[in-house]
Each structure stands twice: as C-alpha cells, then as structure tokens.
Amino acid sequence: xSRENVEFVNAMRPPEKExxxxxxxxxxxxxVALRSEDGEARWWFxxxxxxxATAKDTSGQLAVVEVTEPPGAEAPLHVHHREDEAFWVLDxxxxxxxxxxxxxxxxxxxxxxxxxxxxxxxxGDAGCRLLFILTPAGFEELLxxxxxxxxxxxxxxxxxxxxxxxxxQGLGKAYGxxxxx
Numbered sequence: 001x002s003r004e005n006v007e008f009v010n011a012m013r014p015p016e017k018e019x020x021x022x023x024x025x026x027x028x029x030x031x032v033a034l035r036s037e038d039g040e041a042r043w044w045f046x047x048x049x050x051x052x053a054t055a056k057d058t059s060g061q062l063a064v065v066e067v068t069e070p071p072g073a074e075a076p077l078h079v080h081h082r083e084d085e086a087f088w089v090l091d092x093x094x095x096x097x098x099x100x101x102x103x104x105x106x107x108x109x110x111x112x113x114x115x116x117x118x119x120x121x122x123x124g125d126a127g128c129r130l131l132f133i134l135t136p137a138g139f140e141e142l143l144x145x146x147x148x149x150x151x152x153x154x155x156x157x158x159x160x161x162x163x164x165x166x167x168x169q170g171l172g173k174a175y176g177x178x179x180x181x
Contacts, residue, residue, distance in 0.1 A: 029059040039066065043156035044147035045163060046070055051144075055137035063137040067130055069094070070155050073123040082176035083134045085113040087121070092128030096121045118180055142175040 032053060039050040046069075053064040069092075077097075087096065089105045096103045096111040098119040103111050113119040132139075146168065150156070169179050 029057070029061075032057045037153075041150035041153050042143065042147035043150045044143060046073060046156060046159065048150060048153060048155055049143055049147060050153070051140050052131075053137075054140050058137055060137050061135065063132075063134045063140040065132040065134075065140060065143065066090075067132055068155060069123045069128050069130075071123060071125050071127045073127070075121045076179060077118055077120040077181035078172070079118045079178050079180060080113070080115050080134075080139070080176060081178065082115065083136055083139055084115050085119070085139075086131075086133040086135075087111045087113070088131040088133065090129040090131060092126045092130075093124035094121050094128045094130065095124070120181075138175065142171060142177065145171055 034052055039052045042049045042051065044067075048068040050066040051063070052066055053062060055063065087094075087105070087110065089107055089109045089111075091107050093104065093106045096105060096113075096119065098111060098113045099117045103109075105111055134140075165179075172179055
C-alpha cells in the first residue's frame with residue numbers, strides 16, 4: 001500500500017475511545033478504505049476478480065468482490081447455503097435469474113440472491129463489471145482457492161483446458177455452495 005493510501009486509510013479511523021461493557025466487540029472492527037486500484041486481483045474462470053473486503057476486514061460481516069466478466073460469460077445455476085449474495089452492476093449488462101425471477105440489469109442496477117435460492121447470470125455482448133456483496137463473509141476464501149493471482153488487472157487469457165467440474169463441486173460443497181447446472 002502506498003504512503004498516500006496508508007494516510008487515506010488512517011484518516012478514516014476514528015479516534016481511540018474506551019469501550020463500555022455493553023458494547024458488542026464481535027460487531028466492531030477497524031474502518032476500511034481502498035482506492036479503486038487497491039484489492040487483491042485474481043483470475044477466476046475467465047473473469048478478473050478484485051477482492052475489496054474480506055472476513056478479516058469486516059469482522060466476518062461481509063465480503064465485497066469487484067468482478068469484470070467478458071462478453072457472453074455465464075455463471076452456472078447454483079445455490080449458496082451459507083451467505084446471501086447481492087450484485088450491483090457497475091458497467092455493461094447482465095441477465096440474472098434468481099429463483100423464478102429473471103431480471104435484465106444494466107449499469108446502476110441491483111439484484112439480490114438470498115441464501116438457499118438458486119441463481120445464475122449471463123453477461124451481455126459488451127461484458128460487464130459488477131460488485132458481489134456477500135453476507136456473511138467467507139465466499140472470498142473459496143474464490144481464492146478457485147483462482148490464481150492475476151498477472152495484470154485485465155481479463156485473463158483464454159483457458160487452455162476446461163475447468164475440473166468435480167473439483168469445483170467438491171470445493172463448493174466445502175463452502176456451502178451447491179452446483180445445480
């Protein structure tokens with residue numbers, strides 16, 4: 001982190017104060033602020049995923065991942081049993097299917113996939129950039145295991161082989177995610 005970013009983050013921290021016995025320390029944490037170019041960049045199934053907030057950053061409350069998808073990318077039908085997943089479309093267009101609802105989203109739109117409700121999405125012709133917001137945190141650990149460090153903050157080169165779906169299903173199951181299609 002650059003010196004300027006450290007100063008920015010430190011400026012976001014509130015002054016120290018004594019905690020009363022009534023304060024719940026499990027909900028408290030240190031404020032987090034990142035510049036747009038910050039976060040851990042990963043290549044994940046043909047997408048660029050930049051992890052913006054983790055369980056460690058938010059006392060387990062949420063994870064935030066900025067995902068850039070190429071045109072025509074599809075997330076298979078799946079269900080999260082541990083976390084809710086929200087999507088905020090930053091650029092481009094994407095069609096979400098959540099339960100029995102289909103929603104065509106463009107820049108600025110929001111979609112919510114509650115835990116235990118199957119969902120998927122399909123990216124439009126221009127690609128898209130969106131935020132995944134997951135509560136509680138933990139999904140980012142799975143993302144780390146299913147991805148590789150990005151050599152640059154660009155979409156990855158095309159894969160040389162198909163992903164190992166058996167391995168993906170096994171990892172997903174360990175994190176409470178069930179692949180349905």
